[in-house]
Amino acid sequence: MIITVTLNAAIDRTLAVPSFTLGRRHRAVEQTTMAGGKGVNVARALKLLGQPVIATGFAGGATGTRIIEHLTEQSILNDFVRIREESRTSTAVVDPTTGQQTEINERGPRVSEQELELFVDKLLYLAKGAELCVFAGSLPRGISDDLYARLVGELQTLGVMTVLDAEGEPLRLGVRAQPDLVTPNEPEAEELVGHEFVDEADRLRALREILALGARQAIITLPDGCVALLEGAGGQRELWRATLEPLEPVSAVGSGDAFLAGYLAALYQGEGPAERLAFAVACGAESTQHFGAGTLDPKAARRLVGAVSVERLEHGAPLAGLTEPQ
Numbered sequence: 001m002i003i004t005v006t007l008n009a010a011i012d013r014t015l016a017v018p019s020f021t022l023g024r025r026h027r028a029v030e031q032t033t034m035a036g037g038k039g040v041n042v043a044r045a046l047k048l049l050g051q052p053v054i055a056t057g058f059a060g061g062a063t064g065t066r067i068i069e070h071l072t073e074q075s076i077l078n079d080f081v082r083i084r085e086e087s088r089t090s091t092a093v094v095d096p097t098t099g100q101q102t103e104i105n106e107r108g109p110r111v112s113e114q115e116l117e118l119f120v121d122k123l124l125y126l127a128k129g130a131e132l133c134v135f136a137g138s139l140p141r142g143i144s145d146d147l148y149a150r151l152v153g154e155l156q157t158l159g160v161m162t163v164l165d166a167e168g169e170p171l172r173l174g175v176r177a178q179p180d181l182v183t184p185n186e187p188e189a190e191e192l193v194g195h196e197f198v199d200e201a202d203r204l205r206a207l208r209e210i211l212a213l214g215a216r217q218a219i220i221t222l223p224d225g226c227v228a229l230l231e232g233a234g235g236q237r238e239l240w241r242a243t244l245e246p247l248e249p250v251s252a253v254g255s256g257d258a259f260l261a262g263y264l265a266a267l268y269q270g271e272g273p274a275e276r277l278a279f280a281v282a283c284g285a286e287s288t289q290h291f292g293a294g295t296l297d298p299k300a301a302r303r304l305v306g307a308v309s310v311e312r313l314e315h316g317a318p319l320a321g322l323t324e325p326q
């Protein structure tokens with residue numbers, strides 16, 4: 001079983017607004033509403049990919065009820081802690097004329113100490129039947145930035161593999177707890193390592209820096225694929241680059257979540273690094289073909305796999321001057 005943790009779950013509202021301009025009144029030509037938040041999106045994509053998954057986190061008020069109803073309607077197993085304050089709504093405006101998207105995410109509810117401890121109890125209980133746990137997205141108010149670090153540590157002692165997809169301080173502290181995998185996008189990775197990436201060598205160096213900060217493996221997602229530093233069969237670190245010509249997007253909101261679901265589905269099926277990365281990139285790209293955050297057509301994703309180029313980078317030219325992580 002795979003657990004996805006979404007502490008700041010949302011109702012995601014996506015609006016299509018042609019020629020979207022700040023300061024103007026617009027009429028949306030299309031809209032969709034679904035349960036969201038990064039972990040919820042990963043759970044939805046994993047379910048579509050046929051993997052055993054349960055979504056947990058916090059859900060509050062009428063919005064929380066809608067989140068749970070949406071998940072249940074899609075037959076996604078879920079077990080959320082109900083909280084007093086209202087869960088948030090995240091709004092994405094997609095402009096079909098330019099392909100640009102604008103996201104406005106509410107901060108989310110305040111979670112009490114008692115609600116948090118109920119959640120930790122629930123997670124530790126669910127973890128008894130799980131091999132893998134994904135922590136994804138921002139933290140709601142009232143939760144300390146080191147929560148992911150604490151939970152990663154607790155799950156590791158239970159022998160559950162941990163994956164962290166977060167940003168800012170919760171990611172920085174979480175990485176120190178040595179999660180099995182972190183999957184920042186480029187701006188998140190730049191913030192984590194403290195410098196901007198000018199070229200590919202900077203991205204490869206950043207992977208090593210992220211491992212030096214504590215993570216056991218790291219993937220940096222990019223608009224045309226990813227770079228990754230993963231553990232190979234013999235336990236040695238392997239550096240990878242996966243690339244796919246970007247598709248004309250309908251909406252890219254949640255494509256990183258579909259990428260992660262693809263990676264985990266392949267991992268769960270026992271695939272090697274190259275197959276995992278190819279499937280991840282295909283799933284992320286395919287999800288951009290749908291209106292609405294984190295949706296995915298598994299058959300179309302499988303058809304795209306052949307178009308992904310995956311390359312194992314040698315310790316020669318591209319890595320010259322870089323030191324091996326300890």
Ligand SMILES: O=P(O)(O)OC[C@@]1(O)O[C@H](CO)[C@@H](O)[C@@H]1O
Binds near residue numbers: 136
């Ligand atoms: O505010 P967070 O938790 O970092 O991100 C939330 C969010 O924008 O990310 C998803 C897309 O990746 C959306 O479903 C969701 O509402």
